[in-house]
Each structure stands twice: as structure tokens, then as C-alpha cells.
Amino acid sequence: MSVFASIVREGSIAEAAAVHGISPAMAGKHLKALEKEIGTSLLHRTTRRQALTHAGESYYQRCLSILESVGQAATEARATEQEPTGLLRVTAPVSFGAEALTPLLPDFLAAYPRVRVDLSLEDRSVNLTKEAYDVAIRIGQPPTSDVVALPLKPYRLILCAAPSYLARRGTPLSPAALASHDCLAFRYAPSSSWHNTQSDIVPLDLSTGRLRIDNGHALRIAAINGAGVIMQPVTLLQRDIEDGRLVQLFPDLIMPERPMYVLYPSDRKTDPKVTLFATFIREQFA
Structure with a gap:
């Protein structure tokens, strides 16, 4: 197939032979063997010119696609054996x-x-x-x-607040009560999230506070210092909960997962x- 494609692309058997480093006679044998296997002529050949037959035109296009796939497969196989660098x-x-x-x-x-x-x-x-x-x-x-x-x-999220904030503002008894609390907003999160109470889904609006920050760690520091209620991932807040710097709110509720x-x-x-x-x-x- 590769020799046949080169014959078409280069315009002659001699040029294709040079591309593949073989003799013109050998390139001609490749073409004849391919035509014999397929059972039809792929090229009209005269002493001055050659042209694809109708079957050759269709076969040539399919050859290009197949040869591209073979090359890609070889590249991928070599890549798996290469040491990443x-x-x-x-x-x-x-x-x-x-x-x-x-x-x-x-x-x-x-x-x-x-x-x-x-x-x-x-x-x-x-x-x-x-x-x-x-x-x-x-x-x-x-x-x-x-x-x-x-x-x-x-990515699982939880709600927390510092003991100092809860002592000052009281502990919210339901998600709806957050509307009257200072909630620390994360700039890249939607203004309204949701959580599931096993039986129904209720809105959880965290846009009521006066402080919005584009960094989770900065939100955490603000929450630890009593600025308000925070909703951030477990991975960020778990250690603060264990050490008493933050208190998890509504621990029995199924909080949002993204x-x-x-x-x-x-x-x-x-x-x-x-x-x-x-x-x-x-x-x-x-």
C-alpha cells in the first residue's frame, strides 16, 4: 500500500522506488502483487504517463486513511515504551x-x-x-x-463557622436561617447552591454576606477569625473542625457534591x- 501510494503521489514508479530505497523493478513488483491480491488494475500505465483507474481512485483514498492509522498506531506504541521526560x-x-x-x-x-x-x-x-x-x-x-x-x-462541600461567630450571632438551626447570617461568598461559585435533606431539596443562598473572596484559603482564614459562615471542601476544613477552630453546621444533611x-x-x-x-x-x- 505504501509503495502504491508513493507511486501515485510521486507520479512514477522510479520516483516511488527512490522514496522507499528499492529498485524500480521491485516497486513494480509491489504494485503488481497488490493488483493481483485485489483482483483489479489500479493504474493505467503507458510509456509516457500513468493515471488511476476508477477502482484505483477509491482504493488510493482508503490507502491514505489506513496508512495514517498505521503510522499513528506505531507512534502510540513507541510512546508507551518511551520513558516520560x-x-x-x-x-x-x-x-x-x-x-x-x-x-x-x-x-x-x-x-x-x-x-x-x-x-x-x-x-x-x-x-x-x-x-x-x-x-x-x-x-x-x-x-x-x-x-x-x-x-x-x-468534590464534597461542608458548611462551617467559628465558635466566636456562633457565640456572637447564634447557631443557625436550619439552612433557611442563613439568610440572616453573614455568609462568606466564593467568587467562582454560583450565588445559590443546593443541598438535600433526605426528603426534599432546599435552596441554600450564600450570597447574603458582605465579604466575597476568590481564594478558598483566604475564606478559611476569614471564617476562623469569625467573619461568617463558609462553605468549602472537606479537604480544606476538616483539620480546623478537628482542632476546634471551626464548627460544622448541619452535619446530618447531605451537602452539595460537584x-x-x-x-x-x-x-x-x-x-x-x-x-x-x-x-x-x-x-x-x-
């Missing part, structure tokens, strides 16, 4: 990246000593291709195209450092 640019949400992802990076780096990781922690949505990131960990539904999206364990994915551009699926890192993250947070 080079710079891996990763982006992740601030709280998740600092509390959950960063402690795992030494294990990945130890397993792949020729890889360097550049981790950027930010809560905004990033464009992987335009901003040249290899891998992203994102909360919420992924883009519908141009990325490979591997699902991770959902889907989380590890993403990478579809054109990077043959890059071993990208696929290995994505698999590593999925195994850790499945």
Missing part, C-alpha cells in the same frame, strides 16, 4: 491543589525522575490549549470537545508524561 504543566483548583494534590507529587516525581512538574493553582477556568497546559484538574462539567476527561471522586475531572488535550494522548500523570491522578482520587 520533559516539563509537565499542570493546573488545579487552589484548595484541592494545596491540600490534596501537592502531597502526592513527590511520589509521581520519584517514579518518573526525568519529568519536571510546573503546578499552577487557580480557581478560574483555564483554556488548556491557549494557555499551554498539559493537564488540568477541574471542578464542574468538562468541555465537550478537544479534551480527554477522566472522572474523579466528586463533579471533578482530570483533563488533557486530545492531541496529547500519545505523550507518555501526560497520560501517565492523568492515570496517576485518577487512581489516587477514584
Whole structure:
């Protein structure tokens, strides 16, 4: 097939033979063997010119597609055997990246000593291709195209407040009571979230406070210092609850969970450092 495609592309058997490093006679034998196997002529040949037959035109187009697939398969097979190397640019949400992802990076780096990781922690949505990131960990539904999206364990949120705040303002007895409390808003979250009380779903509005911050850690510090009620992930607040700096509100309610994915551009699926890192993250947070 490859010799036949070269004959068509180069315009002669002699030129195709040169491309493949074989004699013109051998290239001609390849073409004759292919035509014999198929059972029809692929080229009209004269002493001055050659042209594809009707069957040859259709076969040539299919050959191009098949040869491209074969080449890609070979590339992917070689990539799996290659030792991953080079710079891996990763982006992740601030709280998740600092509390959950960063402690795992030494294990990945130890397993792949020729890889360097550049981790950027930010809560905004990033464009992987335009901003040249290899891998992203994102909360919420992924883009519908141009990325490979591997699902991770959902991101679970809880409500907390500092003992000093509750002593001053009182403990809310129901989610509806939060309307009269100072709630610390996270800039990148929807103004209204939801939670389930086993029997029904009720709105939970966290936009009533006067303080809005674009960083989960900063919200945590504000909450610890009595600024108001906070809704952030368990991974960020659990230690403060255990140490008494924060008190969990409504612990018996099923709080919101948001889907989380590890993403990478579809054109990077043959890059071993990208696929290995994505698999590593999925195994850790499945």
C-alpha cells in the first residue's frame, strides 16, 4: 500500500522506488502483487504517463486513511515504551491543589525522575490549549470537545463557622436561617447552591454576606477569625473542625457534591508524561 501510494503521489514508479530505497523493478513488483491480491488494475500505465483507474481512485483514498492509522498506531506504541521526560504543566483548583494534590507529587516525581512538574493553582477556568497546559484538574462539567476527561471522586462541600461567630450571632438551626447570617461568598461559585435533606431539596443562598473572596484559603482564614459562615471542601476544613477552630453546621444533611475531572488535550494522548500523570491522578482520587 505504501509503495502504491508513493507511486501515485510521486507520479512514477522510479520516483516511488527512490522514496522507499528499492529498485524500480521491485516497486513494480509491489504494485503488481497488490493488483493481483485485489483482483483489479489500479493504474493505467503507458510509456509516457500513468493515471488511476476508477477502482484505483477509491482504493488510493482508503490507502491514505489506513496508512495514517498505521503510522499513528506505531507512534502510540513507541510512546508507551518511551520513558516520560520533559516539563509537565499542570493546573488545579487552589484548595484541592494545596491540600490534596501537592502531597502526592513527590511520589509521581520519584517514579518518573526525568519529568519536571510546573503546578499552577487557580480557581478560574483555564483554556488548556491557549494557555499551554498539559493537564488540568477541574471542578464542574468538562468541555465537550478537544479534551480527554477522566472522572474523579466528586468534590464534597461542608458548611462551617467559628465558635466566636456562633457565640456572637447564634447557631443557625436550619439552612433557611442563613439568610440572616453573614455568609462568606466564593467568587467562582454560583450565588445559590443546593443541598438535600433526605426528603426534599432546599435552596441554600450564600450570597447574603458582605465579604466575597476568590481564594478558598483566604475564606478559611476569614471564617476562623469569625467573619461568617463558609462553605468549602472537606479537604480544606476538616483539620480546623478537628482542632476546634471551626464548627460544622448541619452535619446530618447531605451537602452539595460537584463533579471533578482530570483533563488533557486530545492531541496529547500519545505523550507518555501526560497520560501517565492523568492515570496517576485518577487512581489516587477514584
